Amino acid sequence: MAEEMLDALDRAGVRLTGPRRKLAALIERREGHFTAADLLKDAGRRRMGIGRATVFRLLELLNEQGLVERIDLLDGTHAYIPCEPTHHHHLVCLNCGATTDVGDCGIEAVTREAARRSGFKIEQHRLELFGRCPDCRSRN
Amino acid sequence: MAEEMLDALDRAGVRLTGPRRKLAALIERREGHFTAADLLKDAGRRRMGIGRATVFRLLELLNEQGLVERIDLLDGTHAYIPCEPTHHHHLVCLNCGATTDVGDCGIEAVTREAARRSGFKIEQHRLELFGRCPDCRSRN
DNA sequence: GATTTATTGATACTCGGTATCATATGTGAT
DNA sequence: ATCACATATGATACCGAGTATCAATAAATC
DSSP states (O other): OOHHHHHHHHHTTOOOOHHHHHHHHHHHTOOSOBOHHHHHHHHHHTTOOOOHHHHHHHHHHHHHTTSEEEEEOTTSOEEEEEOOSSSOEEEEETTTOOEEEEOOOSHHHHHHHHHHHHOOEEEEEEEEEEEEOHHHHHTO | OOHHHHHHHHHTTOOOOHHHHHHHHHHHTOOSOBOHHHHHHHHHHTTOOOOHHHHHHHHHHHHHTTSEEEEEOTTSOEEEEEOOSSSOEEEEETTTOOEEEEOOOSHHHHHHHHHHHHOOEEEEEEEEEEEEOHHHHHTO
């Protein structure tokens, strides 16, 4: 469990410590997006004695490895979501918080058009999509 | 000066107070994106005696009226940019911080495709584009 | 100009995230 | 196995963005 994350950490050349293993497991059993505070609470509830800083440090590491991404919810709060380390975009369910990834859906064309209109040379983009996931749609 | 913002505030039915007029003028003379702290510093430098809370309150008001938008920079910090109150997306220059708006550049098609692939019903989206503005491109 | 009500600025607070630093622990060499 | 040492840890303190509170002030309306 949490193999993928631990492998990535190993590959990144950092130590596979107790706190990191435990946190990776906690992240894995989470569904949808979560905040650093959520994780910290998870750990606290299980008396894991894991420090605040450690949580943030691991999230940063995982983020560097592309296994977790920081997204900005519509209300301006930050959340983290586990994901594959390839370029993609996120879909966030406004009802239950579930997230999915989608690959390139033709956004290249959009950036090209924006570049043409503005004269900018576009180097990066960020696209977040918000809506209702299939489950929540069928559930009412 | 700052007519547009003051008009909008008036239309919104709030009072046209001294601090609001002064801040609107300060926002107007800003270029590119700015943080609440930037604005506060502007005001402080001119000994305007404007409180922290007032700055945040005005930014929130302007945001509600669509005259200012909060964007998330790549490094995770929040910034505000003045803009038109129609749906659009933002281009941010990674070099100088300048911003421009572009209207719909075909993103409808992208959201439709993402919806098809994921089963989500997409209700909102957020797209931010980062790159080099024409000035910075020609300047080297 | 008086009155009413929204707005203000000071202060204190919350919350996400970071810096510091002495202690603990994983790891690679022995 | 154990040693040595670099890395990671957790406690604590800190920072910066944003919000709540509240008595004092100033727009708007009459």
